Amino acid sequence: xxxxxxxxxxxxxxxxxxxxxxxxxxxxxxxxxxxxxxxxxxxxxxxxxxxxxxxxxxxxxxxxxxxxxxxxxxxxxxxxxxxxxxxxxxxxxxx
Amino acid sequence: xxxxxxxxxxxxxxxxxxxxxxxxxxxxxxxxxxxxxxxxxxxxxxxxxxxxxxxxxxxxxxxxxxxxxxxxxxxxxxxxxxxxxxxxxxxxxxxxxxxxxxxxxxxxxxxxxxxxxxxxxxxxxxxxxxxxxxxxxxxxxxxxxxxxxxxxxxxxxxxxxxxxxxxxxxxxxxxxxxxxxxxxxxxxxxxxxxxxxxxxxxxxxxxxxxxxxxxxxxxxxxxxxxxxxxxxxxxxxxxxxxxxxxxxxxxxxxxxxxxxxxxxxxxxxxxxxxxxxxxxxxxxxxxxxxxxxxxxxxxxxxxxxxxxxxxxxxxxxxxxxxxxxxxxxxxxxxxxxxxxxxxxxxxxxxxxxxxxxxxxxxxxxxxxxxxxxxxxxxxxxxxxxxxxxxxxxxxxxxxxxxxxxxxxxxxxxxxxxxxxxxxxxxxxxxxxxxxxxxxxxxxxxxxxxxxxxxxxxxxxxxxxxxxxxxxxxxxxxxxxxxxxxxxxxx
Numbered sequence: 001x002x003x004x005x006x007x008x009x010x011x012x013x014x015x016x017x018x019x020x021x022x023x024x025x026x027x028x029x030x031x032x033x034x035x036x037x038x039x040x041x042x043x044x045x046x047x048x049x050x051x052x053x054x055x056x057x058x059x060x061x062x063x064x065x066x067x068x069x070x071x072x073x074x075x076x077x078x079x080x081x082x083x084x085x086x087x088x089x090x091x092x093x094x095x
Numbered sequence: 096x097x098x099x100x101x102x103x104x105x106x107x108x109x110x111x112x113x114x115x116x117x118x119x120x121x122x123x124x125x126x127x128x129x130x131x132x133x134x135x136x137x138x139x140x141x142x143x144x145x146x147x148x149x150x151x152x153x154x155x156x157x158x159x160x161x162x163x164x165x166x167x168x169x170x171x172x173x174x175x176x177x178x179x180x181x182x183x184x185x186x187x188x189x190x191x192x193x194x195x196x197x198x199x200x201x202x203x204x205x206x207x208x209x210x211x212x213x214x215x216x217x218x219x220x221x222x223x224x225x226x227x228x229x230x231x232x233x234x235x236x237x238x239x240x241x242x243x244x245x246x247x248x249x250x251x252x253x254x255x256x257x258x259x260x261x262x263x264x265x266x267x268x269x270x271x272x273x274x275x276x277x278x279x280x281x282x283x284x285x286x287x288x289x290x291x292x293x294x295x296x297x298x299x300x301x302x303x304x305x306x307x308x309x310x311x312x313x314x315x316x317x318x319x320x321x322x323x324x325x326x327x328x329x330x331x332x333x334x335x336x337x338x339x340x341x342x343x344x345x346x347x348x349x350x351x352x353x354x355x356x357x358x359x360x361x362x363x364x365x366x367x368x369x370x371x372x373x374x375x376x377x378x379x380x381x382x383x384x385x386x387x388x389x390x391x392x393x394x395x396x397x398x399x400x401x402x403x404x405x406x407x408x409x410x411x412x413x414x415x416x417x418x419x420x421x422x423x424x425x426x427x428x429x430x431x432x433x434x435x436x437x438x439x440x441x442x443x444x445x446x447x448x449x450x451x452x453x454x455x456x457x458x459x460x461x462x463x464x465x466x467x468x469x470x471x472x473x474x475x476x477x478x479x480x481x482x483x484x485x486x487x488x489x490x491x492x493x494x495x496x497x498x499x500x501x502x503x504x505x506x507x508x509x510x511x512x513x514x515x516x517x518x519x520x521x522x523x524x525x526x527x528x529x530x531x532x533x534x535x536x537x538x539x540x541x542x543x544x545x546x547x548x549x550x551x552x553x554x555x556x557x558x559x560x561x562x563x564x565x566x567x568x569x570x571x572x573x574x575x576x577x578x579x580x581x582x583x584x585x
Contacts, residue, residue, distance in 0.1 A: 069148035073143060084245075085143060092243065
């Protein structure tokens with residue numbers, strides 16, 4: 001598996017990462033190197049093996065249904081570049 | 096589905112008839128106090144970003160911990176849909192970029208949902224019942240809310256809804272008309288409300304539908320579908336399907352083809368339009384969320400939840416028909432809301448079920464609708480209505496007087512028995528008193544008595560006069576019998 005320049009640009013766009021034209025070729029090389037490295041895993045026959053989700057067998061932790069959080073709108077928006085009345089302000093996005 | 100095509104459901108095009116095929120994805124907000132993966136409140140409204148934890152705002156290092164009640168609610172819903180419950184399900188990340196999704200991905204379930212195939216029985220107004228297949232139900236997070244009209248260059252983002260648990264309920268493309276689609280959503284909403292797993296409040300966005308619509312000539316393979324996003328009322332769902340089906344038919348009959356896309360319904364303009372901006376975002380790059388272990392439980396857990404389920408609408412309807420002798424239609428009306436069904440049962444208990452149903456549906460519901468009341472705020476309690484039904488049954492008051500009594504109880508309250516006593520509304524069954532009134536009328540109207548011999552329908556006039564003379568309290572059967580005898584009418 002390998003990626004071409006178009007795919008590199010598309011992945012960057014989907015993640016909203018700005019990639020300049022002269023960065024595309026090096027990134028393509030790096031991504032393909034990573035993919036080739038990971039590709040070695042496909043040499044192992046894993047048919048019939050359950051995907052491992054945890055190193056030690058454990059059950060998912062659960063919370064009881066009680067309200068324990070909230071009420072700190074000021075902190076929530078504190079790091080935002082722009083806010084008003086505790087709303088986040090972002091460049092206009094309209095359908 | 097391979098059911099025979101019902102010609103009445105086809106849409107007439109310019110060239111020939113078309114069958115519309117509809118499948119739906121319903122997003123139902125799970126009834127819970129706190130969010131799916133955080134301890135922030137799910138309460139509707141609230142000051143901007145007040146019901147937000149650092150998890151919901153996707154602050155670095157925050158980890159999701161699942162709310163066990165949301166899991167239970169999803170299982171209950173699955174049981175209510177007679178669906179397969181999966182003892183192991185997996186949460187995935189659905190990646191897309193939008194300002195009201197701070198994580199940059201929605202935690203959802205893609206490959207292994209918590210609930211698999213099930214079905215919903217849907218009664219149509221003409222008495223037909225269809226079975227709509229459920230493909231799956233999965234748990235996922237809601238996104239935040241963007242306001243676009245506050246400022247000319249910026250959007251305002253409020254994350255209060257961010258992370259609230261949703262159940263996405265996906266139907267098979269088993270629906271064949273806008274009417275079927277509306278009936279399906281109505282039924283699904285009723286089931287959810289019975290289960291108490293979603294309040295079904297569409298105005299507050301607790302239930303939203305994505306509607307997949309395609310058209311085909313009857314017997315043809317499925318056509319290309321368009322998805323109409325986020326329709327938030329049952330009426331709009333019907334309208335959106337009608338306009339979208341006709342749009343597609345017009346294109347195909349003009350020699351064009353339908354391109355698969357996401358569209359929005361504009362109720363004001365009565366049209367659907369393309370949401371091109373979202374097209375390229377459809378590469379969601381799902382992968383298992385490494386922050387969450389698989390969700391696992393055993394059959395004992397499912398059984399315990401099944402044990403606690405209330406009687407569901409279909410069972411209740413069957414029981415109402417069976418034990419109260421109601422028509423399927425009346426039973427259907429009464430079970431649409433659990434509170435109505437409970438009210439009816441309180442009235443019907445130990446009484447004539449049909450009479451109780453008549454009074455609840457015709458008098459009470461009619462009046463509640465007119466005055467904008469719900470059954471919960473009904474001025475007439477089930478006990479009071481039950482007493483009115485008793486008074487008719489015992490022959491103490493006539494049906495006509497009962498309506499007056501209902502009015503009094505509605506506007507002034509009180510114990511119906513005492514009202515009848517205090518206001519002298521009792522039906523006169525004393526033949527002597529009725530006879531006196533009848534004799535007087537006959538004596539005063541010799542000409543009419545003469546005419547009645549040739550024209551027996553005049554009896555009605557005499558009945559009316561007698562009822563008037565007795566203030567409407569005379570027993571109508573007794574009046575009829577007496578008049579017939581005295582006028583010599585068979």
